Every structure is written in structure tokens, then in C-alpha cells.
Amino acid sequence: MAPRAPWSSPSPILAALLISSLVLCPAQAIVVYTDREVHGAVGSQVTLHCSFWSSEWVSDDISFTWRYQPEGGRDAISIFHYAKGQPYIDEVGAFKERIQWVGDPRWKDGSIVIHNLDYSDNGTFTCDVKNPPDIVGKTSQVTLYVFEKVPTRYGVVLGAVIGGVLGVVLLLLLLYFLVRYCWLRRQAALQRRLSAMEKGKLHKSGKDSKRGRQTPVLYAMLDHSRSTKAASEKKKGLGESRKDKK
């Protein structure tokens, strides 16, 4: 389409090229995704994930193929095939009865599980997906390593230590500010109540007999003076005010 556009105006050509490259190219290629490598312990099971991206709708004719190439081996053998809604497992290979289909084509998932791993399973697994009419594309490979004991993956301990310590510090800071906030609020409330009480007493003093209120007022004033002292001292430094409190 692009070459037929008039040469006198290059911008439509460019635009057409751009649109064609954006719209047409992905339609011609299916992209398959797998992990780069998976680790498994002897006797355990491992899931080989496989998903794909296709511009077409997932058709009924979709097929997944898993091929296996032993470590150091030349040729890859087909070990698993999924077509027309049916999984087919190779009956003679080393993986018979050990492969389980866990994928779901509706979710673009072609994963399989390999049970009861053995050292001889080391090798490369290739996932191939055909989603007609979208069948051209690269396959993806995942390498399986079988260990006696699965080593810790890099970054797990690193992340855990950093995250843990930072989390603890953050939590402590939060707790500190929460306690301080509560303490200040209680202090303020106490002061307000005391001053209100004093006012009330002063108001009442006109009516009440003098004997009845003499002691409480003294007590309140003492308390008030102490709280103001504490408040003034708090400004100096928090550690000191804490000491005072205790």
C-alpha cells in the first residue's frame, strides 16, 4: 500500500508505513513466553510455565507442543502435545506418566507439571504454540536444573533482611510517634479539664459555703501547676520529660 502513495508527499507514506508496522507485524508473529530456567529438587515436582501473546483470538485449533532436549544431547524429542482440547502425552519417553497438563488455552496458558524429578531430567524444554491462523513465531526455551537440594534463589535473603530491618525501624518510629501523640493529647485534655474545673469552682464559689471547697481547689491548683511544669519541660527535650514522668 505504501509504495503506491504519491512520492511528492512523503509524510503519508511514513504514516502508512508506521501504521502498517504497528498493526500488521504483530499479527504475523506469535510470541511465546517461558521462564529462563527452573530449579527443582530430586523427587519433587516442577511446573514449566508457558504463555503466549497473539493478536488473534484464541482459536479452537490452538496447539501446544513441549519438546525436550537432554543436557548434552543433540536432538529434541516431542514429549507433550495439546491439540483440539486434548492433551497427548508421549507413551515411550522418559516422561511418560510423569507429565501433567495444568494449562488452560482460554487463559493462554500451556503449562505442564513434571512429577518425581530425577537428575537425568536436566535439559532444555521448548514450548511451541500454534494459534491458527497465527502460527509463525519463535519458540521459547526453559532449562531445568535438578538439584539434591534447591539452592536459595539470589536476592531472597538480601531482600528479606533489608525489608525486615527497614520495616522494624519504620514500625518503631510509628509506635514512637503514636505514643508521643497520645501522651500529648492526654496532657492537653487533662489541662483543659483542670482549668474548666477551676473555673467552675470559681463560679460556684459565690454560692457555696467556704468550707466545702477549700481543699479541692488547693488540690486542683497544685495539680495544675505540676502539669504546666511538665508541659514547659517537655519543650526542652523529650527524653527529660519522659524521665520526669517516670
Add this chain to the structure above:
Amino acid sequence: MLLLLLSIIVLHVAVLVLLFVSTIVSHWMVGGGHSTDLWQNCSTSTSNIYHCFSASTNEWLQSVQATMILSIIFSVLSLFLFFCQLFTLTKGGRFYFTGVFQILAGLCVMSAASIYTVKHTDWHFNSDNSYGYAYILAWVAFPLALLSGVVYVILRKRE
């Protein structure tokens, strides 16, 4: 007063530089034409080619890496808090937060260096290795960080 302030900042920055250098530079272990650090393992082969491989995924090595990173984070945070508190703190107040974070950084670098000292045979099998200068710098950073942390706690702000 200004001199004191300046010297404290210089001390703090020196600690930071030490921490960065000891974390990054590939000289925790040297000997026999190769040097290793927390991240990779470099050696000069017989044909004079310099090869570097990534370090092992040993759990203890990862915790050394983690504590070194933590000490850098805490020290940077402490410097940041220092400048914040310098402008917000009331007169006569102490730089508690700054000091606590700097002390934490010091403790982190101490634990990193001590874990490395005890456990480095787990991932370096050569016996002809000796400690490189990055390792020594990490140990030097520990008392300096602790010192500056204590100075922050002791110090009172003056106008």
C-alpha cells in the same frame, strides 16, 4: 560553633564515602591474581584476561550485602535528617533521630564485617587469600559511624 558543625558534617560524609567504597570496590579478598567483593568474583587468568563472575548465592553473603546496603541507607537517612533537624529543632534540642540512625548504620556495617569475617570460607575456597582494603575500610567505617552517632546524641543545638 560553625567549625564544630562543619567537622561533624565532614565526619558524616567521610563515613558515607567509606561505606560506599567498601560496598562497591572489589577488594574484600585479594590474592593470587584475583580479587573478590560482595558482588562479583574477578580473576586474571594465565592468558592475562580479566574475568568476572557474579558472586555465589550463599545466604550469609547475601546477608552481608543486605547489611552493607542497610548501613548506607541508614547513613544517608541520617544525613538527611540532620539537615532537617538543623532547621526545625528548637534551641537546646538534641539530634536524637540523626544519632540513632547513624548508630544503626554503624551497627549494620559491624554486623556485615563480622559475618564476612566468620563466614567467608563458605564461599571462598582458596586459602591463599588475604583481606583487601575494602574489608578494612568497612571495619574503619564502623567506629567512625558510631562516633558520629554518639556525637549527634550528645550535641545540643545552639542558635
